[in-house]
Amino acid sequence: MNRTMEELRDFATTISHQLRNPLASAKTRLEVLLTEDLPDNVKIEMEKIKHNIDRMVEITSQLLLIARTQHTSAKNFEEEDLSSLILESIDQVSQKYNNKEFLIDSIKEIKVKCVGPLLIHAFANLLDNACKYSSSEKPITLHVEESGETVKVEVCNYGDPIPEQDRDKIFLKFFRSSNARTEGFGLGLAVVKAIADLHRAQVYYECEDGVNKFVMILPK
Ligand SMILES: Nc1ncnc2c1ncn2[C@@H]1O[C@H](COP(=O)(O)OP(=O)(O)OP(=O)(O)O)[C@@H](O)[C@H]1O
Ligand SMILES: [Mg+2]
Incomplete structure (x- = not known):
């Protein structure tokens, strides 16, 4: 495999790794905020943000799974x-x-x-x-x-x-x-x-x- 491909793969893995913790922390903070007494329209918007965080978590875990598979051997x-x-x-x-x-x-x-x-x-x-x-x-x-x-x-x-x-x-x-x-x-x-x-x-x-x-x- 050429070097550029290797670098791209490592880049995707690093980004996915680096995103995991901040995403988890953002989700926890939102969940805590959602227990507060807030206006319904604010809660609806916050639920949408949470849904998007879930999507990002799913994408990063799929990318990490691909990377992990590529680093596994027989x-x-x-x-x-x-x-x-x-x-x-x-x-x-x-x-x-x-x-x-x-x-x-x-x-x-x-x-x-x-x-x-x-x-x-x-x-x-x-x-x-x-x-x-x-x-x-x-x-x-x-x-x-x-x-x-x-x-x-x-x-x-x-x-x-x-x-x-x-x-x-x-x-x-x-x-x-x-x-x-x-x-x-x-x-x-x-x-x-x-x-x-x-x-x-x-x-x-x-x-x-x-x-x-x-x-x-x-x-x-
Ligand atoms: N069993 C299937 N029947 C018809 N089309 C399919 C089938 N499996 C995959 N496809 C087509 O291939 C595309 C790629 O599938 P893939 O599983 O990679 O992504 P996805 O299902 O769109 O999203 P994700 O799996 O990430 O939730 C799909 O968007 C769909 O267009
Ligand atoms: Mg699919």
């Missing part, structure tokens, strides 16, 4: 059961979208060498997107398929396809496509990509008959 890998990691990620996401149904076609033990909590995070981000961009009542489906030295995980949802011209940009930081109509930062897939790269996994998007499909192919 030395930190442990053998884990992939199905358990996937089930854990479904558990996390279903708490947020509690009326969404998830269907998984295979739940057998598959050992992979990985950083378990990071893989859970990557699957959770894909599932979060599948719920967020799902345009029907149909369930989110997951397929897991082992073949030789790899295992393929697919996360599928019905919804508007990502326009062709945007498909090579969706894994970049802060990119959101025109099919996104809800809130977001455009960081979820950048996190997925960083985690996939750490595991030497391939990750890509394809669209078939109104089904949005994200595929991750992991070496065992």
